[in-house]
Amino acid sequence: MQPIATDNALIKGNRIAYGLYGTGEPVVLIHGTPSSSLIWRNIVPKLVAAGYKVHVFDLLGYGLSERPWDPSVDTSMSGQIPILEGLLALWKLDSAHIVAHDIGGGIAQQFSVFSPERVRSLTLIDVVSFDSYPSKRTKEQMQNGLEALIKTNDDDHRNHFKDWLLSAVHNPQAFADTSLDTYLGYISGPIGQASLFQHQVRHYDPKHTMEISGRLHELGNLPVQLVWGANDTWQVTDWAHKLHDAIPGSQLHIVENAGHFSLEDQPEKISQLLVSFLATKR
Numbered sequence: 429m430q431p432i433a434t435d436n437a438l439i440k441g442n443r444i445a446y447g448l449y450g451t452g453e454p455v456v457l458i459h460g461t462p463s464s465s466l467i468w469r470n471i472v473p474k475l476v477a478a479g480y481k482v483h484v485f486d487l488l489g490y491g492l493s494e495r496p497w498d499p500s501v502d503t504s505m506s507g508q509i510p511i512l513e514g515l516l517a518l519w520k521l522d523s524a525h526i527v528a529h530d531i532g533g534g535i536a537q538q539f540s541v542f543s544p545e546r547v548r549s550l551t552l553i554d555v556v557s558f559d560s561y562p563s564k565r566t567k568e569q570m571q572n573g574l575e576a577l578i579k580t581n582d583d584d585h586r587n588h589f590k591d592w593l594l595s596a597v598h599n600p601q602a603f604a605d606t607s608l609d610t611y612l613g614y615i616s617g618p619i620g621q622a623s624l625f626q627h628q629v630r631h632y633d634p635k636h637t638m639e640i641s642g643r644l645h646e647l648g649n650l651p652v653q654l655v656w657g658a659n660d661t662w663q664v665t666d667w668a669h670k671l672h673d674a675i676p677g678s679q680l681h682i683v684e685n686a687g688h689f690s691l692e693d694q695p696e697k698i699s700q701l702l703v704s705f706l707a708t709k710r
Contacts, residue, residue, distance in 0.1 A: 460530020
């Protein structure tokens with residue numbers, strides 16, 4: 429599957445893959461774990477057709493962006509904030525509409541709390557919040573120690589994380605027929621397998637969202653939309669309602685027949701929600 433982050437820039441000394449599409453008001457899309465900007469591939473054309481300039485990128489340590497060898501390089505949610513700020517400077521954006529998924533939503537929550545003047549609107553899709561992560565399955569693996577998973581052979585690694593990824597969607601067959609192998613390729617092999625644990629899993633720590641959980645009410649000063657897959661087993665809808673209650677004036681949409689990777693299951697429906705929401709914020 430062809431990537432949508434096809435350009436590269438050095439941001440804070442690290443190579444970041446990004447892509448720009450369309451013209452109009454700026455929209456920045458932030459993906460989560462263990463995915464990449466690829467998850468937005470069916471959303472971007474709808475936003476472009478609606479008259480927006482769409483900015484996508486792969487987080488540091490993810491997808492086609494650099495996988496830093498130095499373990500002191502911070503690829504946590506908090507560590508991704510300077511990367512986002514560097515990209516906004518590259519793109520000459522003083523402000524933008526922010527749309528985020530999964531841990532991208534943790535990044536977006538921090539950024540929006542700390543720099544609300546730079547956020548025209550905020551859409552959070554199946555995001556982490558409070559201490560909602562890691563998921564029960566991942567937490568059990570972390571508690572049992574990750575050494576065995578880190579050192580397992582490539583075939584066993586791929587089979588294990590293929591099952592993990594398939595649990596993120598409501599329609600596994602459609603996912604397997606389209607983007608599953610590309611996602612799996614990013615977190616497997618001699619670079620991807622080590623990178624998954626160094627740059628992603630070891631940072632599954634709710635301190636990054638708990639830090640600002642007491643300030644989420646401040647996001648009530650912004651237009652905020654929450655979109656959630658009804659069948660999300662990674663971030664169950666209880667968290668959607670808790671986040672909705674914490675952000676005064678926020679809108680909440682529960683999307684049927686959609687899992688945690690709701691953007692894979694229901695891209696048309698989510699595109700419609702995005703375009704409708706953004707149209708009222710121009």
